[in-house]
Amino acid sequence: MIIAVDGPTASGKGTIAKALAAHFGLPHLDTGLLYRAVGRQVFLNGGNPDDPADALAACTFPESLLDDPELRTEETGGYASRVSVHPAVRAALLARQQAFANQPGGAVLDGRDIATVIAPHADAKLFVTASVSARALRRWMEMKGLGKDVERAEIEADLAARDERDRNRPEAPLRQAEGAALLDTSNLTREMAVATAIALVEKQVAARG
Numbered sequence: 001m002i003i004a005v006d007g008p009t010a011s012g013k014g015t016i017a018k019a020l021a022a023h024f025g026l027p028h029l030d031t032g033l034l035y036r037a038v039g040r041q042v043f044l045n046g047g048n049p050d051d052p053a054d055a056l057a058a059c060t061f062p063e064s065l066l067d068d069p070e071l072r073t074e075e076t077g078g079y080a081s082r083v084s085v086h087p088a089v090r091a092a093l094l095a096r097q098q099a100f101a102n103q104p105g106g107a108v109l110d111g112r113d114i115a116t117v118i119a120p121h122a123d124a125k126l127f128v129t130a131s132v133s134a135r136a137l138r139r140w141m142e143m144k145g146l147g148k149d150v151e152r153a154e155i156e157a158d159l160a161a162r163d164e165r166d167r168n169r170p171e172a173p174l175r176q177a178e179g180a181a182l183l184d185t186s187n188l189t190r191e192m193a194v195a196t197a198i199a200l201v202e203k204q205v206a207a208r209g
């Protein structure tokens, strides 16, 4: 069974995807981490994330970079969003994501274009969203937990800019795929969001027969 989970930053899609993977006994891939690794590698190379050649050169990042805690920062998220607009970067990361999705037994993947590009044949598709203010609050608490002192207003502006870029890029823009169930987590606890996600997946799988 392949489960595709898409949505904007801090919508809860990562938490939901992880919980779905545990519930259904499937491996999970956070595809945002791949784009974050490319963004971080551009930074380490002293390159420009808006330059397609610099961004493409960073796609050969070492596997160990995926464990770098710096990948989780807002700064790297901004870099990731900028490198992810380049078609060559998306193409370079495509095979790895598709191989993960199509492994025997299935998988859960979360990102922006899983149900639209990576695995349009997924058995279940969720589009997880939440208001900008709810997402900014979550990200702010996460950053505080990491000991980072950031202004909430700054996070909110950053999220809005990132959304705008992800939704309006010509290549694989963030959007709800046809057949994807919408899950708004703005007013849901983690437990409620996960329970709703499991129910939505079960419903979609049952409907497919």
Ligand code: C5P
Residues within 6 Å of the ligand: 008, 009, 010, 031, 032, 033, 035, 036, 077, 080, 081, 082, 084, 110, 111, 112, 113, 114, 162, 166
């Ligand atoms: O989900 P996360 O915030 O970690 O993703 C970082 C950035 O990577 C996003 O803002 C988006 O631009 C990009 N991304 C993407 N396609 C994916 C996953 C992430 O373009 N499948």
